[in-house]
Amino acid sequence: MGLKKGPWTEDEDMVLVSYIQRYGHGNWRALPKQAGLLRCGKSCRLRWTNYLRPDIKRGNFSREEEDMIINLHEMLGNRWSAIAARLPGRTDNEIKNVWHTHLKKRLQKPADHSVQESNSKVRPAESKTAQVESKSIKLIHQNSVEFASNPTVMQTIPIQSSSEDNSTGSISSNWSSSEISGYDMGYLRNESMESLSQEHMATIDDSFWNEAFSMDLALVRGDASCNFDEQSDLNSLVYDEDVEFWLRTFTEVGELHDFPEL
DNA sequence: AAAGACTTCAACCGCTCTAGG
């Protein structure tokens, strides 16, 4: 009712910023009236959170940020706010725009070798090993774990189950933690959830995923390492706490009752 | 130089979630 729409003017920005600096923004609906703005509270909130907030980082996204978005999107899907929470100074709206205008296209470009390489890590459904990967999630259901996908040397981890069936899983030797996080978390959630039985699905609620995805940012970036010693047997398997976390998680979710060897 | 096509991104829309009464 008589409220202004469309782009904000500098004057409006100044009014909004000075009001919030002085009084805060406890009640967005009341704010424009009290500040003397002909805008709805929602518009003020969006303008503040997406543009005027002092901790907003302006300017182009770095390659590192873009890579992070791609990895996080693979894991989280279109949950822009969740992705934004992992990129300090960036807003969900900004990330959403960058995704639609740049990153989606970048992933579709077949000629770009570096992108292809990146895709092969984070888009399991499109990789050559998709069939193996699809199989691997089913193995989780069958009391085993398998990080299969890499044509390099595989190591085998026998999983002790509660039943008589000692299924065998394997874990590839040359995987970095980013591959494990970006890859397995993504396909676990998006590609293969249907592969889990209903009873297992029932045990996976949002709190599980929230917890899982709030893991160390370094893992997402691929800074951390979790390489496995090819020469070693299971007892000397090298792993870091993130890998341990995931193994424990699989244990809980997929009824992998324990990893006695670990 | 002009017109149309394309791209970008701030802002809006409508739905969902949550807290409080």
Add this chain to the structure above:
DNA sequence: GCCTAGAGCGGTTGAAGTCTT
């Protein structure tokens, strides 16, 4: 348990800028 208001979220829109013909 129901209702309501406020806030948050993801999808969509459209104005402005840029590129192409």
